Amino acid sequence: MNNLVLASSSTEAASLEDARTRLAEAAGTVHTLGSNLVRSATNPAGGELVEADQGALVDFAEKELLPLAAAFADAFQNAKHTDDSFKIMASLAATHSTRLVAATKELEVQESGVTMVHASGRLQEAMGIFVEMASELILPALAQNGALTLSAILPARTAAAATESQVPASGGCACGGHDEPGLSELDTRVIPHAIRHATIFGALEGLTTGRGILLVANHNPLPLLAQLEQRSAGKFTVNYVEDGPELWKLSMIRN
Numbered sequence: 001m002n003n004l005v006l007a008s009s010s011t012e013a014a015s016l017e018d019a020r021t022r023l024a025e026a027a028g029t030v031h032t033l034g035s036n037l038v039r040s041a042t043n044p045a046g047g048e049l050v051e052a053d054q055g056a057l058v059d060f061a062e063k064e065l066l067p068l069a070a071a072f073a074d075a076f077q078n079a080k081h082t083d084d085s086f087k088i089m090a091s092l093a094a095t096h097s098t099r100l101v102a103a104t105k106e107l108e109v110q111e112s113g114v115t116m117v118h119a120s121g122r123l124q125e126a127m128g129i130f131v132e133m134a135s136e137l138i139l140p141a142l143a144q145n146g147a148l149t150l151s152a153i154l155p156a157r158t159a160a161a162a163t164e165s166q167v168p169a170s171g172g173c174a175c176g177g178h179d180e181p182g183l184s185e186l187d188t189r190v191i192p193h194a195i196r197h198a199t200i201f202g203a204l205e206g207l208t209t210g211r212g213i214l215l216v217a218n219h220n221p222l223p224l225l226a227q228l229e230q231r232s233a234g235k236f237t238v239n240y241v242e243d244g245p246e247l248w249k250l251s252m253i254r255n
Contacts, residue, residue: 015150016143020135022154024195026064027131028186028202032213033057034120035184036206041113054107054116060206061104061123067155069097069130072138075153079145089141096130096138103127135195183214183251188221197224204228204236204252212253214241220248 037053040046076090103126107119143150191199203213215221225238235255242249 012143012150015154016139019139019150019154020195021198022157023068023131023135023139024198025202025205026060026068027127027195028199028204029060029206030057030065030124030127030202031186031199032184032203032206033060034124035213036208036211037120038117039184041117046113050113050116054110054120056206056208057120057123058104058108061100061107061127063158065100065127065130066097066104067158068134069093069100071153071155072134072142073097075142075148079148086141086145089138092133093138096126096133099126100130183212183253185214185216187216189216189218197227200224201228201231204232204254207254209254212236212251215248215250215252217248217250218246220244221250 033053033056037050037057040049040053043049073090073093073096076086076093079086079090100123103119103123107116107123110116110119139150142148142153186200186203188196188200200215207213220243228236228238237251237253237255239251240248241251
């Protein structure tokens with residue numbers, strides 16, 4: 001559906017698109033950070049990297065996901081509408097904010113790799129539902145309200161550099177060992193087209209030096225690679241693992 005139909009003005013329609021893109025990027029970053037944690041937790045040589053990956057995911061959630069969820073919930077509360085549908089959206093936003101806070105706190109207190117992985121899965125599940133509900137229901141409800149300004153509701157980005165600093169205390173490459181087999185897979189075929197690139201860029205932002213993803217696509221992603229070069233020239237090494245004609249797989253490793 002056209003964003004202008006979902007918003008009270010053309011400005012709000014643009015803000016709605018920006019907010020959805022930001023949510024998709026956040027989802028991509030959480031996917032990568034969660035995959036990093038799984039790989040380090042299941043790697044006998046993971047060592048201190050496990051706690052670093054746990055900290056990176058908690059840090060990103062606290063700096064990006066939780067502020068977004070809280071901002072949406074607060075906006076509904078501050079609007080003080082009596083309309084039943086608006087109250088339902090307010091309750092939905094508050095519920096998701098509470099769930100994300102609980103899932104993040106649960107991950108933060110885990111001390112073993114196994115429990116970290118389980119807690120990470122619960123956070124990713126809560127995040128996935130939140131992103132879907134926010135994109136399809138919560139954000140349009142806010143954008144349609146003439147008394148609110150969506151661009152003013154969104155909190156400032158503070159997590160952009162959070163994943164950059166998460167490296168093992170022992171130093172060196174953050175990949176947990178160059179002999180670690182494979183890469184975390186990101187299958188673009190299951191990502192809605194409208195948010196596909198934003199999700200991929202978010203996933204790439206979750207990578208530290210030496211780590212990468214295996215991008216899977218049903219077409220040669222040349223437009224994506226052109227965008228990546230414009231956004232992050234020289235930051236990633238990209239190689240074709242499989243080059244069609246039905247499936248394309250690309251390794252994308254952060255330099």
